[in-house]
Every structure is written in structure tokens, then in C-alpha cells.
């Protein structure tokens with residue numbers, strides 16, 4: 001950001017010509033960003049990528065949520081860049097505060113302990129409210145009423161390839177309920193007790209909720225003894241809001257909430273969404289969106305194949321591709337569990 005003009009001077013940003021489709025029939029869908037006022041310019045960067053690579057062709061709407069009120073400046077700068085309609089909401093207090101069954105002294109001690117251990121965000125109170133909000137509440141806000149799909153976007157992400165078809169439409173036409181673009185291993189210290197609580201809920205209380213064609217295999221490699229830490233990185237996700245609104249999901253969230261792990265541990269919304277879709281959805285309702293050129297610090301996805309990079313005008317280095325290139329990535333294992341043949345030009349890693 002140029003501090004004088006407030007303008008974005010990212011030399012990597014390249015504008016690619018899209019065919020405008022002014023009369024396009026959109027899906028019942030929205031972009032969604034939880035963001036702070038201070039993150040305005042990082043948010044504008046993300047919006048610019050989404051618009052340049054995708055949305056300037058479709059003009060989907062965008063919901064912005066914040067635990068504090070958005071400033072007028074934030075709203076006008078953001079609205080200026082989004083090609084669909086924008087909605088700005090202040091999160092209701094009950095979605096961003098301690099439930100009465102939480103012992104706040106105990107929570108504060110837990111934060112101190114995690115901070116001492118050097119666990120990232122271990123000492124942060126707001127991070128915990130954020131994870132809880134993204135796990136169980138965002139989709140209940142009035143602004144989501146009647147909508148079918150959301151696509152989550154964070155500040156400071158990039159799409160370095162063209163997203164050259166309508167991902168929302170793809171979700172609907174293929175009966176997909178959850179789409180992701182990066183999967184990796186969670187830090188074990190942040191999810192203590194989460195898998196035990198998950199098994200209690202699904203295996204002991206609601207085995208009838210688990211479809212036979214589930215994808216539990218993705219999250220456990222020892223027959224549900226333990227969680228292998230694989231999770232879809234929720235900073236990018238496209239999801240079916242009806243799934244989140246379902247009794248099965250919402251009661252799962254409430255069961256976890258009662259356990260206190262959002263505050264006494266540091267349970268993240270990414271492993272929670274992953275565990276939920278693995279237990280509740282059919283394997284074929286979960287989809288990997290490839291070739292996005294997605295970046296969220298510190299990982300980049302980049303197509304291996306030069307033809308693809310060319311076709312999608314990618315600005316990324318395939319040699320640093322995380323998805324196939326890192327043993328921390330769960331993509332290879334996902335392919336294995338879905339019994340999809342992996343591309344011939346990727347290195348064999350990890351599993």
C-alpha cells in the first residue's frame with residue numbers, strides 16, 4: 001500500500017480480460033468475510049484478487065461481518081471495489097461473547113498456559129471468539145437468511161490464477177456441499193479433546209447421522225482411534241448453508257460448545273468443519289477446487305502443469321506448490337481416500 005495515495009501497488013497483480021456477462025443468472029450465493037476495520041487494505045487486496053480473477057464476470061454479493069461497527073471509510077472503500085452488492089453487519093453480542101456455562105477464570109488460565117507454551121494465538125481471547133463464531137454462528141445471522149452457498153474470503157489472500165467458471169454453479173450442479181482448496185495438518189496442541197468429543201457425539205449419540213458413504217477415512221488413519229490432524233483450511237471454503245443450518249451440524253456445534261474447548265483449548269473452525277463434513281456428508285459431496293493459485297500465508301497452491309498455468313494466466317511458481325509438494329499437505333491422502341488417480345506429474349510425498 002502506498003501510504004500517500006492509499007492505493008494498491010502490487011506488481012504481481014495483473015488484470016486479465018474476462019468476457020463480461022451482464023445478464024448472467026447467478027446462484028443463490030454470497031461471498032463472506034469476517035474482518036476488522038484495521039484490516040481494510042488487506043481486505044481490499046483480497047477483494048481485488050477475487051474480482052479480477054472471478055467476480056467481475058458474475059457480480060456476486062458480499063457480506064462483511066465484524067464484532068465492532070464498521071467505519072464509514074471501511075464501508076465506502078470496500079463497496080467501491082466489490083462488483084456485487086455489499087452488506088455490512090455488526091455481529092450480535094451473543095455470537096461473540098462467553099456463554100454462561102464457561103468459567104472465565106479457567107479460560108484465562110488456559111490462555112496463559114498456551115501462550116507460555118508458544119502455541120500460535122494461544123494467548124488470544126479474540127481468536128477464540130472468532131473460531132467459535134465461524135464454527136457455529138455466522139450462518140445464523142439475518143443477512144444469510146434464504147441464501148444457499150457462501151464463499152469465505154479472508155484479508156491478505158491471493159488467487160493467482162483465473163477462476164474461469166462459476167464455482168457456485170459448479171457446487172449446485174454437482175450436488176456439492178463443501179468445497180476446499182488447501183488441506184493440511186492441524187497443530188495437535190490446539191485440538192485437545194476435540195476428536196474425543198466428536199466421536200462421543202457421532203458414534204455414541206447419533207450413529208444414525210453417519211451416512212454409509214461417509215469420508216471419515218480422511219480424518220483418521222487408525223480406524224477412528226485418533227485424529228490424523230488433516231483438515232480443510234477454512235480461510236478458503238465454499239459451503240452449503242443448509243448443511244450448516246441442519247440439526248445434525250448445529251447440534252454437533254452445540255455439543256462441542258458445551259465441552260468448553262473453544263475457550264479452555266483453542267479449537268479451530270477448520271478442524272470442526274472438516275470433522276463435521278467427514279462424518280455427515282457423502283464422500284462425493286466434498287470437492288477439491290484445483291488450479292486456483294490460492295495463497296494464504298504461508299502456503300501457495302500453483303498448478304504443476306504449464307498448459308494450465310498458461311490457460312489460467314497464473315502468476316505463481318509451481319516449484320513452491322504446497323498442495324502436492326509438501327508433506328504437511330493432506331491432498332495426496334485425500335486423493336487416496338477418494339480413490340482418485342493422482343496426476344502423473346506430481347511428486348510422491350508423505351503418505
Ligand code: GDP
Nearest residue numbers: 034035036039065066067126127130154155235
Ligand atoms: P489465521 O488465518 O488463523 O492466522 O487467523 P486470521 O487472523 O486471519 O483470522 C481469521 C479471520 O477472522 C480473518 O478474516 C480475520 O480478519 C478475522 N478475525 C480474526 N480476529 C478477528 C476479530 O477479533 N474481529 C474481527 N472482526 N475479525 C477477526
Ligand code: MN
Nearest residue numbers: 154155235296
Ligand atoms: Mn488468515
